[in-house]
Amino acid sequence: MKTIDFNRSDFYSFKKKILFRDFSLKYKKMIIKQKNIINSEIEDISSLDYIRNNSIVFINKNFMFKNLKKNNVQIVTNSDEVYNYHNSNVTLVNDLNALFNYTSNELFLHDDHIEYYDEFENINNSQISKFAEIEDSVSIGKNCFIGKGVKIGKNSIIKNNVVIKSSIIGENSIIGDNTTIGSTGFGFDFKNRGATNLHPHLGIVLIGENVRIGSNCTIDRGKLDFTIIDENCMLDNLIHIAHNVKISKNCCIAAQSGISGSVKIGKNVTIGGQVGLAGHIEIGDNVIIAAKSGVTKNVADNSTIAGFPAMDIRKWKYNIINERKNRYK
């Protein structure tokens, strides 16, 4: 799936541009030092994957030292290494997470803000945002919520009691009853817990063509960019897909499985029921993951794995047979 250069303000009300100078005055207690900050107004936040013009990018130590000057980007970091590497447009801070939260909340309203605003029409007892773009041929069931900026492609079917926000859905896709798509990801830092300290999520969910999502699933949106479920994927019921996950085309996931944040899954992957994938791992193409597996690390293309921690399925079976032989008589 080609990711789309989406317009954040289609989904989240833009509050106002901020001169970075004013911003750094406001949060000066959190700033250790900075050099040659940009003069212009800040109007967005970028991830390193999708650099937007006139934005702030928040960088921790995993940064790969991109040249960000051409985009008029201000770097905010908690890493001395990153700070020293750049000779302009860089600010060193202590608490990167907190400053990310403040910045996001100053630039955009989102649905964890009480002031978040949208306008609705009641169509067949579903609440459809006036700012959603839904093809005429789409079928929407009863008691649904379709929020601001949502786009739904031709001939897709949204069943009943479905909640969709901050999402773009392709053609010929089916979303099952009581499913939630585009909800806030579960991002936080352990120091500052609670609802008001959660990371704002200003990204979206991208669902490709011919995708089938079952009933009572939850698919969280990306933090700044995308959660992706690519074309021809089939998801069963009660599945959890966390923020920033990318699932490539032709994948099949059985009921009650959960994919943690930022996992990347290749093409033609088949995942059994009640499987869990740890965060930030990569699963290759054509992988098969047996039911109830717990996958804790990257998996190579064409592997078949099972167990927890998941291992090659032949090894898993061997271990089980061995255990049966040598133990209990």
Next chain:
Amino acid sequence: MKTIDFNRSDFYSFKKKILFRDFSLKYKKMIIKQKNIINSEIEDISSLDYIRNNSIVFINKNFMFKNLKKNNVQIVTNSDEVYNYHNSNVTLVNDLNALFNYTSNELFLHDDHIEYYDEFENINNSQISKFAEIEDSVSIGKNCFIGKGVKIGKNSIIKNNVVIKSSIIGENSIIGDNTTIGSTGFGFDFKNRGATNLHPHLGIVLIGENVRIGSNCTIDRGKLDFTIIDENCMLDNLIHIAHNVKISKNCCIAAQSGISGSVKIGKNVTIGGQVGLAGHIEIGDNVIIAAKSGVTKNVADNSTIAGFPAMDIRKWKYNIINERKNRYK
């Protein structure tokens, strides 16, 4: 529970009868050969469990060689053995799954069709099909969806934001909030993935008397016949019951367990939380399955099992104690 000879068109709009001759012309590219096809019009699809008159039955190699002539049934198979066994009314094809899908979609409209049609009344902000039969004494909460053909017996309670379609529910049963009953089963073949290639599901859910389903559960309907939850069963929250599952009376299932397709469960079975059952297995009467078990094969009456793959609970405990003794010091 005595299964009911339900009328498929109560739930799925019947499109039109098809002369089998016309049908086989239309799909002639998929047909290898056939002999003495029936003259009459086809008006339904049968499983081998419930043969309907004037229907097509799709048979793969597991067929038990029933005599189907008396019902005026046309056999469509991908098995040479089945083909050769019958001397009339039999068609040999390559891609049985695809032809099943085409046939189902030509005969009936269902809720994975954009054209699927139903008519509703708004009662207390719940959408109730005009073609549902709900006893006067039934209590239905807010924001529910009750679809075409649904029947609900006396004194049953449907809580709030519940979606029910293609289901028959007995007396004195309780369905919890945000639960989905009668959704499409997760049936497909691995070759042709994606929403438009899913197997149509034209069966129903049968729920007996005095059954309790918790909150945010999903119960998929049968493919051609029934998903059954028999009388006095009690299900906790966030449980998944797949298509064609049969649960006998007096079973108790704790939260977040999942039962895969076509599983049969005996009477008085108790299943702990977060248990998974693999597809097509049979669980005997009075079985107890400990929490978090993964059951991969048939289980005899009166067994108590645990672990993954699930085994006799005494063996499971012995293994754990042994592991503790001999390993980590």
Next chain:
Amino acid sequence: MKTIDFNRSDFYSFKKKILFRDFSLKYKKMIIKQKNIINSEIEDISSLDYIRNNSIVFINKNFMFKNLKKNNVQIVTNSDEVYNYHNSNVTLVNDLNALFNYTSNELFLHDDHIEYYDEFENINNSQISKFAEIEDSVSIGKNCFIGKGVKIGKNSIIKNNVVIKSSIIGENSIIGDNTTIGSTGFGFDFKNRGATNLHPHLGIVLIGENVRIGSNCTIDRGKLDFTIIDENCMLDNLIHIAHNVKISKNCCIAAQSGISGSVKIGKNVTIGGQVGLAGHIEIGDNVIIAAKSGVTKNVADNSTIAGFPAMDIRKWKYNIINERKNRYK
């Protein structure tokens, strides 16, 4: 969180006071013997944790022999030991569970009764009980159900298609889409199965300030008192919290985990995804529970555990490495 002396009739319609003498006549077949029963009318049921005046308390053998006289309480027990210990206000019965059910159902109407009554206003297509107390600043989404007696504190956000009943929610909390809060707990006895034999649940859910509950979660209410989620807790999606669970402040629970009935969880506990906790156990402060663990017994403060049955994580890792070394080559 300081638990609140809540007024049961705010949530459950009080039917009528019963003279205990009349009550014991009505159920005399279930009564073995009694001595010096109270003269006054019964108007509530107590747990041993929160004794209410003019109530019945149902006691099995785990009773700690409190002096209950000052509250004008009638003890009903199935334990000879308890019966003999008290010289007045005590009734010995055979089937304590059944009598608990009868009593609850005679005193109060609740949402498993077909006659349960509430009155609603339609606000933005959400159904809000006229007997709910919701601060003006609260944001409530679409297609929600907010039942009788529910209180929601300032600046809290209830998203869409949420069901809340029998709950008190603090300030600045966020409840995710399609979540169910305050549903009936899964309490029953194995002898008498089925919807009509479930234990009535007449308690509530208490959610503190700054709590975040994700999407499609289920939080069951207490049986007589509270299910508690204390301030600053953060819950991800598809989580199940059973009746009578107490979660202390600053806990963090990842997706698809389930906490069984009456579990107590200390402060600052972090629980990974797809974890299960067995009923009635206690987890200490600052505990970390790795993803997919199955916790079967009490856990001391500051432990880090993993596996099923969960053990010290170092032991768990040692066992896994050992298994890899000694088995499959």
